[in-house]
Amino acid sequence: MSNGHGAFLERLQGILKPDRPEIEAAETSDPRTVAKLRATEHVFGRMFPRQEEQPSDEKLAALANAMREQQDDASGLSSIPAGMTFLGQFIDHDLTLETISKLGITEQNDEELPNFRTPRLELDSVYRSGPGMFPFLYDRRFHLVAGTSSNPRDLPRNNADVALIGDPRNDENLFISQLHGLFLRLHNFILDDMTGGSDPTAEHFARAQRKVRDVYQGIIVDDYLPAIVDGDVLRPLLEGFWNGKLPGPYNWDEAPDMPFEFSAAAFRFGHSQVRGSYMVNASRRVRLFDLGGFQAVPADHNIDWNLFFDHGDGKVQFARQIDTRIADTLLNLPDRVADGGPVSLPFRNMQRGQQTFRLPYGEVVAEALGVHPIDKHQKVIDAQLDQTPLWFYVLAEAEAFGGRLGPVGGTLVAGTLLNLLLRDDDSIVKRRGDLHVDGLDALTLSSVAKLVG
Structure with a gap:
């Protein structure tokens, strides 16, 4: 099942450059923009061989149903x-957009x-190819357009309340919408x-664009990965990263x-990690799909970031554990989200991975990474x-x-993200740039939220 935003993105990509030499200079001053304009497309690839024999829909559905957290x-x-x-x-929206494959086929x-x-x-979902190619994202003074007259912390919108941002998916729920706004204001x-x-x-x-990208990359390395990956798994990956080469046994030079x-x-x-409901601010709790995306955000729904990142004041809400349980709401997706497909997100994930892309089983990947596979889970049995x-x-x-990504999951997630930075000649690891920003006391999203939230 495609994401459903392909046609909209194609229209955006068809915008012509205006005759504004100073903005053309802004584009070409960034070497990655030149490469982007020359490239026709990027493609996906495999770390390990396809697994042709895959389980039936019935077995995948049984496993998905067993994940329900009441x-x-x-x-x-x-x-x-x-x-x-x-x-x-x-981060996922910054890195991937695939609109062609279909679930189960x-x-x-x-x-x-x-x-x-x-x-x-590189925050492609925020900046796209710069002011010349995407002028509707910018004002005439190189700022990113942010907010509306009725809510300065909403995303910029047109008269139909369509968000004027680089990736429409970043308006699909309240939380990512307001997170996107943080990066607009940080720039x-x-x-x-x-x-x-x-x-x-x-x-x-x-x-400024380079500085924001540096901060973003620093947050991923110093804040995000340590939060989600087991320390013993992450430590050798980070050591290899800062020394310029990720450790084996997998050869990351050959990774797509x-x-x-x-x-x-x-x-x-x-x-x-998704909870069934969240306190958005001191006076409002919302269930995940109560406030649908792709619409204007009322000011009384603005997020209090103290509730989502640890500011040290004891107010933070916590994510669900990373485990084999899924919030009930994700097994009953609304029609507008399911878009005619299965309403169970766990089933959709496994159908996409195993049947659409014929991914190898977890035990196979573990052995390929030199890791002893975990015992088969009772739900799998x-x-x-x-x-x-x-x-x-x-x-x-x-x-x-203990609720953080282990040797297989942590290696696939952290290894891929760190490897992308190693392959980017303009990344923080290659340039060892100055990450200081006045008013930003740490490379954390909590600090960004305190500064511009």
Whole structure:
């Protein structure tokens, strides 16, 4: 099942460059923009061979149904701030957009599938190709357009309340919508701080953009990955990362930029973190789908980020544990989300990973990574499966590792993200750039929220 936004994105990509030399200079001042304009497309790939023999829909459905979590109370919570769930979704939207494959229909030529996002941690979903190619994202002074007249913390919108942002998916729920707004305001804050109130130039824009990207990458390395990956798994990966080469036994030099094992399985672990409901601010609790996306956000729904990231004041809500239980609401997706397909998100995940992309089983990936496989989970046994679908394996492994990604899940997620940074000549690891921003006391999303939230 496609994401349903392909036609809209194609219309955006058809916008012509205006005759504005100063903005053309802003584009070409960033070397990655030049490469992006020359590239026709990016494609997905495989870390490990296809697994042709796959379980039936009935067995996958039985396993998915066994994941239902009936309660929404403290017994299922982790120590991971709730905002990390939506940061993961934001990162995913920055890296991947695939609109061609269909759920349950085997994709025979999957390694030719285009990825309509650049596989780089560069905030492509925020900046796109710059002001010249996407002028509706910017004002005339190189700021990103942010807010509306009725709610300065909403996303910018047209008269039909359509968000004017680089990726429409970042308006699909309240939480990612407001998170996207943080990065819009961070860019504008840094640009204003850099110019001291004078008119920005194309060079100022390029420097501010680079600084925001550096902060974003630093947050992923220093804040996000330590929150979700077991420390013993992450430590050697980070050591290799800062020394310029990730450790084996897998040869990361041969990895595709965007592996199916990451995009169609491991990085979907965040669905296990989703709660049935959240306190948005001191006066309002919402269930996940109560406030549908793709509409204006009332000011009384603005998120109090103290409730989503740890500001040290004891107010933070926590994500659900990363385990084999899924909030009940995700097994009963609304029609507008399911879009005519299965209403169970766990079933959709496993159908996509195992049947559409024929991913190897979790036990196979574990052995390929030199890891002793975990024991078969009771839910897998009850579903009469001989081996474990990769997505479920990542969750079962995290369950066995105290609620953080273990050797298979942690290696696939952290290894892929860190490898993308190693392949990017303009990343923080290659340039060792200055990550200081006045007013930002740490490379955490909590600090960004305190600064511009």
